[in-house]
Amino acid sequence: MKKFNFENFLAIKYISSKKEEKLISLSSLLSIISIAIGVGALILVLGIMNGFDKMLESKIIGANPHIIIKNFxxxxxxxxxxxxxxxxxxxxxxxxxxxxxxxxxxxxxxxxxxxxxxxxxxxxxxxxxxxxxxxxxxxxxxxxxxxxxxxxxxxxxxxxxxxxxxxxxxxxxxxxxxxxxxxxxxxxxxxxxxxxxxxxxxxxxxxxxxxxxxxxxxxxxxxxxxxxxxxxxxxxxxQYYFVTWAQMNKNFFTALKLEKIAMGIILLLIIIVAAFDIMNSLTMLVMEKVKDIAILVSLGATSKNIKSIFIKQGLILGFIGTIIGDFLGLSLGYILKHYDIVSLPKQVYYITKIPVDITLTYVVGISIVSVGLCVLASLYPASKASRMNIIEVLRQ
Incomplete structure (x- = not known):
């Protein structure tokens, strides 16, 4: 017979709160939306920047020799x-x-x-x-x-x-x-x-x-x-020396790389803010569920069990938001790549479609970071719940 895991049950149950706890439920929903927007935006923007990088790189490689040899x-x-x-x-x-x-x-x-x-x-x-x-x-x-x-x-x-x-x-x-x-x-x-x-x-x-x-x-x-x-x-x-296409355009590609890193950090802040929302939401939930936690402890639940409930809740919220964000970023990227939703002036950019190149490495990396930040954000409220003075609560 399969053992009942009350930690998973309560982590899921606390996300879908009752009528009198609508504030907590709404806060969790907003956290999921924030994470989804942050993850989707990060995937899409990095995909567009990567597309522009590859397009420019292919044009530079095509219009220049790969290696030029000179004489002193x-x-x-x-x-x-x-x-x-x-x-x-x-x-x-x-x-x-x-x-x-x-x-x-x-x-x-x-x-x-x-x-x-x-x-x-x-x-x-x-x-x-x-x-x-x-x-x-x-x-x-x-x-x-x-x-x-x-x-x-x-x-x-x-x-x-x-x-x-x-x-x-x-x-x-x-x-x-x-x-x-x-x-x-x-x-x-x-x-x-x-x-x-x-x-x-x-x-x-x-x-x-x-x-x-x-x-x-x-x-x-x-x-x-x-x-x-x-x-x-x-x-x-x-008396001969040579220069490669990468060396000839080193400053240009370095600038593009720094721009991509800077944009990634800025968009990552959206996910970090969403992670703080999760921390606030779980902290409020801990305060609301003081009596429930006391009863669980009196029934034999350990501090580790209590901590695990709220960490798992942060993990679930982060996972749901990240999956939605992945779908959002990949869908928008596909639409921009294959359809003329956004038209660029050809005389300026020499292309009419936005080049999008979303790689699996980016998606997996962003997803891991997003879920990881949500788990980290849940550590404080989970730790607070596990250290609660149960005797005082039961007396009240």
Whole structure:
């Protein structure tokens, strides 16, 4: 025969109070609602922030080389043997020699600074998926084209921050080239700053054949940068150094991480306030149930039994509120992810839907913290009930 557990029975019974104890019942209900709102909001907000983080990370990874290799001397001769060594690693998808120069792009009386990337388009470079149009001329970023008021087919003047020696001294390299394509990464800063041109066209105008200053390395898995970095450290000559996409954007990702932590702490305060509501509710319940506790003790209940009743009640309230909050957060996250409930201006965010990425780790972690806080909040009233002077109560 199954043993009757009076602790569980009384913990559940005390939650659904009688008519004369409506205040306690209402307080418990408000605690559950507060916990549900706090948990739901925390799951949803962290899911949205995580979605934005992953979206930005994917765009940064897609629009930049995963690893760039430079030379301490600046420009250097194109060494195809070195490129072959780098590409020999099974984690390396491709290696692209490039010449990157700062320049001013001018047209229609308007000018804008740009980072001009001389690349070999015949080797299908990493940015090819973001380029619309032909690549036999200059490819300008979408926002850069707007800034100087040009469209595909028009000519622009490119003035490099590089000079060629002449009889009159050094003269900046400047040339006209037709706009044949548009670079559209979906990142405003990149679309305003970057432009691309065939490497042989740039060599011809700069008169620096087979000279490069960057080796771009793309990986099959961009998160293998540390493993490939160890490989590069062994094969690269001493005058070369490399930087990964994570190092290039370290400050940006650190800021996003700190923002997520700060927002999590702020929303966690809602759950903490709800836990205090539970503590107040149980404290009131202990004061109301003084006679019941005295009778239980006189019937043989120990201090541990009395304490367990109120801890279990806090656990039940926390568990119910957390489950409702989980359902609330996951449901709202699913709706925002798959339906246009909230529309974002595309010209500002380059997306129309709010990106939501709720992971199981977040949900489980938030749920454990929420229930744990509720149990901690019940310790004080439970301890107070277990230390009550029963003899005095019975005398009264």
């Amino acid at each position: 001397d600046g420009t250097f001769n194109l060494d195809r043997k070195l490129l072959g060594k780098i590409k020999s690693d099974k984690m390396v998808a491709n290696v692209y020699p490039s010449l990157v120069e700062q320049c001013i792009v001018s047209a229609n009386g308007q000018s804008s600074g740009s980072i001009l990337n001389g690349v070999d388009f015949s080797d299908k470079p990493y940015v090819e998926k973001y380029i619309k149009g032909r690549t036999n001329g200059i490819v300008l970023g979408k926002e850069l084209m707007k800034a100087i008021g040009v469209s595909a087919g028009q000519n622009v003047r490119v003035t490099l921050a590089y000079s060629n020696p002449t009889a009159m001294g050094f003269s900046p390299v400047s040339f006209e080239v037709p706009v044949t394509g548009v670079f559209d990464s979906g990142m405003y800063e990149y679309d305003l700053a970057f432009s691309y041109i065939p490497l042989d066209v740039l060599w011809k105008n700069m008169q620096t054949y087979d000279q490069i200053n960057t080796i771009a390395v793309n990986l099959y898995n961009p998160y293998n940068i540390n493993k490939v970095g160890s490989f590069l450290g062994k094969i690269l000559p001493s």
